[in-house]
Amino acid sequence: MRPPFRRSVRGHLEAIEDLLAPALRGAGSEPVELGRALGRTLAGDLVAPRALPPWDNSQMDGYAVHSSDLGSGPLRVVAPIAAGQSAEALVRGTAAPIMTGAPMPAGANTVIPIEAADPDRFPTTAELSAGFTVGLPDSSPVGNYVRARGSDIAEGAPVLGIGTRLGPTALGVAAGLGLAELQVFARLRVLLLSTGDELVAPGGELGPGQIHDANTTLLHSALQAAGCDVTTAGVLDDSPADFTSSLSAALQAGGQPYHLVLSSGGISKGAFDVVKAVLGEHGIDFGSVAMQPGGPQGSGTLTLPGCAPVAFIALPGNPVSAYVSFEMFIRPVLAAGLGLPERVLTTATLTEDLESVPGKLQVRRGSHTGGTVTPVGGSSSHLLAALAASNALILIDEDTTTLPAGSDVQALIIGDGS
Structure with missing residues (x-):
């Protein structure tokens, strides 16, 4: 076992950054359906595969016309254009009733709102068949009330950058571009455990000298909020032999190797601090950081026989110490690597x-x-x-x-x- 370290807060944060860097790089990426992508982090730049809107369309209910036909008197009204329909080319000298979101017909370059028409309504089918005409203003700017193709997003334009945390608006624009899934960073797989014979899971009956385990819930929630996939090993025994065998079994039971093991408790100077006693022989350094609460800390690459090497961070057992340590040393590294909002x-x-x-x-x-x-x-x-x-x-x-x-x-x- 190496001598205990004494680190500044900055020095320990840098040690955690170095420890987790390979895990963050090695987590890779995966495609995820939009419905399951909330809170995930984009693993590459998102470039628009098509324009949005994909074609010129009307911003208003009104009449699609060519601006040069205005001012020449009433225009004959032709068949209406509804949203979701294709539009036939507009014959010059006519006006086509057009609904909001409907495609602009070729030959039209402006929209007159229905409120500006005389009469200010659309014709009935019978009126249309009888040759309905409509009076319109003498002029209208080209492109008036027209949403031009690509006016929101041009085809091939960058939309979202790598590292973007996917919220409702980011997912909405992806859906608007017709994407059913996005490539996101794979979640960091974390094995979480607590130690202490005095700990009882919430809901269990307390014996003499026992307390309920708050750390597992506290840290599990914090890790999940930070975008990690968390497996809970529960409270491991305080005897060195049982602790070692339980940890080995938990590491091998996941099916896939973990990127990080996070423990709380058992790392101070007590006679029964099992994490420190056992793992100091397997690659984990222990010592103190110039911080209160959260002074006792441990970190390193765990090399337990029969298990793949894995990053291991040991936090103190008091709940506030554990949570403060997470906020000061672990979450900032995850935020930088996974695109979380910075504190x-x-x-x-x-x-x-x-x-x-x-x-x-x-x-x-x-x-x-x-x-x-x-x-x-x-x-x-x-x-x-x-x-x-x-x-x-x-x-x-x-x-x-x-x-x-x-x-x-x-x-x-x-x-x-x-």
């Missing part, structure tokens, strides 16, 4: 006094609104209620020990944590 780092005015320890980045929970941030809960790393009530992380640098109310602080906006 906003802003300057806010502190509403209360705060104390901090020297030599460490202090990460406190807070409520951010209107340019101010209010601390929520204390500094302890078990305060789940304070975490749930927060929409920001207050970042206090290593050299600051006292911040009076009214001070400017850095706030990382996490919203609802998605």
Whole structure:
């Protein structure tokens, strides 16, 4: 086992970036139907395979005419053009009733809205057969109320760039271009596990000294929101032999190799910290980062006998420490590699006094609104209620020990944590 590391926050983030870079590059891409592509990330530039709209069409209900025929008196009305129909060429000196979205007939170059016609209605079938005429304004600009072919998107034009996170509007434009599927980055396959004999799954009965496992749900949700495909191994035993065999079985049970294994718990200086005790012999480095909460950290490439090498990140066991570690070290790397929205780092005015320890980045929970941030809960790393009530992380640098109310602080906006 190598000696424990001592890293700055920046140094540990760079170590995680280096660790996950091969996994992000190696995840590849896959085609996904539009209906299943919400939240996925485009794996290549999307170039329009056709123009949008694909042909000139009317923006209004009205009459399609040639502008040079206006001002010569009433025009004879010919057969109407409905949306979804082909249009015969317009005979000069006539006007064709045209509906919104219907294709412009060859020979017409402008549309007169029905409200500007005299009479301001379309003829009945009988009137049309009898030779209905309509009075129209003396002039109209060429292209008036005409949606030109390619006026939205020209054929061959770039539409969406690689790395675009696919939301409703991006999927809408893909559908408008007639695409049934898109090539997206494959999801990072993550094996998630917790450790601790004191942990019981939610819904289970607690025995003496036991607590419910919050970390699995917390981190599973965070990983899913970050675009990962997550498999949960549950809470693994605290005995070294059982932990090793359970981890080996979980790694081999997935059918496909994982890109990342993420654990929480068992990495501090306790006598029963099994993750540190076992995996320090299999490629994982452990140590401390100058951050509170979330000081104990582990990372490296796991080389467990019988299993393919895999990136492994070990987070501390307290829920707030685990989540803060995810936000500070894992999500930024996933965001850069998978096109997630970046967290906003802003300057806010502190509403209360705060104390901090020297030599460490202090990460406190807070409520951010209107340019101010209010601390929520204390500094302890078990305060789940304070975490749930927060929409920001207050970042206090290593050299600051006292911040009076009214001070400017850095706030990382996490919203609802998605």
